Amino acid sequence: MRFAITAATLAAAIATTFGASFGASLRSAHRGGWTDAERAMLKSLSLASLEPLAPDPSNRFSDDTTAARLGERLFFDTRLSSNGKVSCASCHMPDKDFQDGRPLGVGVGTAGRRTMPVAGTAHSPWQFWDGRADSQWGQALGPLESPAEHGGDRVQYAHVIASEYRGAYEAVFGPLPDLRGLPERAGPVPDSARANAWSRIAPVRQEQISRMYANVGKAIAAYERTLEFTPAKFDRFVDAELTGRQHAAESAFSDDERAGLKLFIGKANCATCHNGALFTDNHFHNTGVPQATAGAQNDSGRAVGARSVVASEFNCLSRYSDAKPEQCDELRFAVTEGPELVRAFKTPSLRNVAARAPYMHSGQIASLGAVLAHYNAAAPAPAGKSELKPLHLSATELRQLEAFLRTLSSPITTSATR
């Protein structure tokens, strides 16, 4: 892909293809066939550009290694479920990039959406496909009380903590509350028996249990924060390419991979939303993804998620958060209404995307090639308005993009159990 094109040929190409406005970027084409703007883009996408993880002000235990060790045990504990068979790791499988490869998550029942991977999510201000949690700890508490996922409730989990984790819990969070006299199962969950039992608990005890429950989330988050991506072939390519070093076998791109990268940051517009070292803008977009098949309910995405996070019992501004209000600016300044939120879903990271079929928020699209075809065609959205426009990429270009996406795979690392 090294260009040997004269300036005159370039100018003619510019004039005939795009108009004069692209002149500036193409005129500066140089080293390695990348313009200055492209080189800056490559650098921004490299894992080396990922900023160190900032502390989570809403979770003062977020970087506590004792909390992380407790969180790791909780993450894999199936006792934190109504049937004793479901842990976080049932869907967030460590050997599958902390996801499950299914269209919809399967816990006690079947979840409404695709299981999201965990690595790198500590860098995001929003969790879940619809951003209905604004921290990892807030996120962790959702599935635990969801009837389709863990199916349990916070009083049940308080008993598990008291009987199985008392020492480890108290070492991080201080003395457990007195649980004597509490029912076995109770919580603000859809199940009416357990909801009624919860309503009969005195508010002061409810708050003690909910704080304990929040701490379970904070310990799990402390573990999840340690899950990070390692450099992929793409990162090694960028490192060698930008420093002008000879490529070694583990960093050399094929012609397709190189052309795919050029498309990714160029006319395919992928890097518009899939930007930064984690290939996500951490925002929400309607990309015209079709309804999930067979009886799926209409999913409004961020339109509901935005309202949910503002109302969340466990958000950054809640009594269980350790943050000051001025540390909750993502929540304070969140867009909570408007047509752009309808059926908008979070931009997922593309790191390890090739190993993560099926795709989209309900696993609607089976293969990476079909995802690219979806973006190329830009079909109208089933609700709301898609931000996509047809790309008119050729079959060759789609193949090149897919080849590039396969360079983003790398193992997940954790520092929690070193």
Next chain:
Amino acid sequence: MYSFLSRHLSALTLASVALLAGCMHMSAPSNLDYSRTRSSEHGLYRAAIKPDGDSIPQGKLQKWTLHLDAASGNPVSAARVSVDGGMPQHGHGLPTKPRVTRELGNGDYLVEGMKFNMGGWWVVKFHVTSSAGADSLVFNLNL
């Protein structure tokens, strides 16, 4: 938001619109004014935006200072300011809902919640109402 963007888009030349429709690899119009000091649309105000640093980062919440002078050159106090904006070429608004949270004095206003989640051409619009009247300011940014 949509009406603002469509108004803004209507100011583009037909040639630019044709270019956008035909090619998704979008560059901003070449004649945009990116200066951080501007007069309002009807000349009632002269305003300056002061982001945290020299460059505006992508994907991070920022606090800005908005300085407002009246046409006379005197700083404007007790103004009501609303903030709007987006990416005209993408048809979407700002990813956050920034607002003026505090009047700092001497014509300065603290704007919190500014964020730009992607690179490219952004516009940020301030609608200002004070004893001098109501007027709007539009700033172009290139991230």
